[in-house]
Amino acid sequence: MQITVTVNGVTYTHDVEPRLLLVHYLRDVLNLTGTHIGCDTSQCGACTVLLNGKAVKSCTIFAVQADGAEITTIEGLARDGQLHPVQEGFWEKHGLQCGYCTPGMIMTAVDFLQRNPNPTEEEIRHAIEGNLCRCTGYQNIVRAIQYAAEKMRSGS
Amino acid sequence: MYPSTFTYYRAGSVQEALKLLVENPDAKLLAGGHSLIPAMKLRLASPSALIDISRVPELAGIRDAGDRIVIGATTRYDDIQRSELVRQVLPILPEAIDVIGDLQVRNMGTIGGSLAHADPAADLPAVVLALGAELKAVGPDGERTIPADQFFVDLFTTALQPNEILTEISFPKPPARTGISYQKFANPASGYAVVGAAAVVTLGEDGKVAAVRVGVTGAGPYAVRRQSVEQALVGQEPTAAAIEAASQLASEGMTFNSDIFASDEYRAHLTRVFVKRALTRAVERARG
Numbered sequence: 001m002q003i004t005v006t007v008n009g010v011t012y013t014h015d016v017e018p019r020l021l022l023v024h025y026l027r028d029v030l031n032l033t034g035t036h037i038g039c040d041t042s043q044c045g046a047c048t049v050l051l052n053g054k055a056v057k058s059c060t061i062f063a064v065q066a067d068g069a070e071i072t073t074i075e076g077l078a079r080d081g082q083l084h085p086v087q088e089g090f091w092e093k094h095g096l097q098c099g100y101c102t103p104g105m106i107m108t109a110v111d112f113l114q115r116n117p118n119p120t121e122e123e124i125r126h127a128i129e130g131n132l133c134r135c136t137g138y139q140n141i142v143r144a145i146q147y148a149a150e151k152m153r154s155g156s
Numbered sequence: 157m158y159p160s161t162f163t164y165y166r167a168g169s170v171q172e173a174l175k176l177l178v179e180n181p182d183a184k185l186l187a188g189g190h191s192l193i194p195a196m197k198l199r200l201a202s203p204s205a206l207i208d209i210s211r212v213p214e215l216a217g218i219r220d221a222g223d224r225i226v227i228g229a230t231t232r233y234d235d236i237q238r239s240e241l242v243r244q245v246l247p248i249l250p251e252a253i254d255v256i257g258d259l260q261v262r263n264m265g266t267i268g269g270s271l272a273h274a275d276p277a278a279d280l281p282a283v284v285l286a287l288g289a290e291l292k293a294v295g296p297d298g299e300r301t302i303p304a305d306q307f308f309v310d311l312f313t314t315a316l317q318p319n320e321i322l323t324e325i326s327f328p329k330p331p332a333r334t335g336i337s338y339q340k341f342a343n344p345a346s347g348y349a350v351v352g353a354a355a356v357v358t359l360g361e362d363g364k365v366a367a368v369r370v371g372v373t374g375a376g377p378y379a380v381r382r383q384s385v386e387q388a389l390v391g392q393e394p395t396a397a398a399i400e401a402a403s404q405l406a407s408e409g410m411t412f413n414s415d416i417f418a419s420d421e422y423r424a425h426l427t428r429v430f431v432k433r434a435l436t437r438a439v440e441r442a443r444g
Binding site (some may be wrong): 048061111118129 | 162210
């Protein structure tokens with residue numbers, strides 16, 4: 001089936017098999033390998049991307065379902081060489097060790113901060129329940145998101 | 157993981173979806189896909205065709221229908237959580253939905269998909285039972301309304317016929333002095349309900365229980381109402397002692413699931429405890 005999607009501002013049209021998962025489309029067809037496959041069972045959130053602005057697990061969506069959609073992956077967050085505030089937060093607060101969960105963690109945080117610009121620590125922890133990190137204990141991830149929230153509120 | 161091959165159809169209307177369902181008896185309806193796709197990836201389900209109903213306009217949306225709130229079957233959890241109308245009139249829905257899955261799952265999952273899938277550990281079945289919702293289904297022979305009490309019939313099995321489509325869920329607006337609560341004991345790994353209890357309590361002007369409905373999920377093969385608890389409370393002053401006594405009846409006459417995480421005996425205990433918590437919170441809220 002033919003699909004047309006806009007990924008990080010670029011429009012693509014491809015003929016895909018209906019069972020092709022969105023994450024495989026992004027990684028194997030578009031070569032956007034920043035989106036990771038972790039558990040492949042909808043648990044870990046490593047494959048999180050923005051589908052029409054909302055964080056979704058791309059291992060649990062067929063590419064055909066995304067036909068006509070706008071998708072943002074980790075590769076599309078930085079603007080003109082400037083990291084997105086959430087990316088910057090993970091850098092500044094050392095919100096990662098191995099980095100495997102990081103792209104998904106960041107995409108979830110971007111969606112979350114759009115809807116809750118001034119979250120409590122508890123709200124941040126609830127928001128990232130669908131993203132598993134096996135290195136950090138989440139402490140610095142929470143700090144990274146707090147850093148981003150503050151930076152985005154101050155508009156800089 | 158790849159699922160088996162299937163033919164993908166995208167329905168533009170309910171009528172088109174019904175026609176496709178008749179032509180493809182082995183097909184599954186695809187809405188949010190967050191139960192179906194994981195099952196297909198594990199090859200627990202291998203339908204020959206998927207009929208995507210997520211873009212059928214008349215199946216999504218939330219509307220005020222006078223004394224009822226009507227939610228289209230493919231309305232996503234996130235849209236229900238964001239609805240000001242639902243927050244005002246049925247705050248239990250966003251509260252219960254907030255403990256379903258995670259943020260990403262709530263962005264995709266749909267209310268009708270969850271109910272039609274009838275996972276024994278899903279949260280919403282208890283809530284629709286307690287609220288006395290009605291579920292509307294359309295089939296080749298027309299439309300019918302199924303009361304929530306008759307909707308869940310067994311493990312992953314509902315009153316829906318294979319050629320029917322769940323179109324909307326209609327909730328009566330709770331009367332004044334009504335308190336509602338959903339209390340859940342979540343599996344620490346999956347987040348699914350080991351036991352979840354929903355209670356809707358309406359107090360009379362005298363402060364006694366005028367009406368009460370209790371729904372339980374997770375405990376057994378399918379979600380059930382607990383009429384014995386309800387009967388024990390109606391007409392009573394909802395004291396802690398009265399709630400405690402009624403909650404003791406919550407596990408009577410039920411079949412309990414048993415698995416590596418919770419034995420049937422433990423689930424029976426949790427059922428009594430969580431029914432009590434839901435009733436207690438609902439009464440507090442009813443008193444304002």
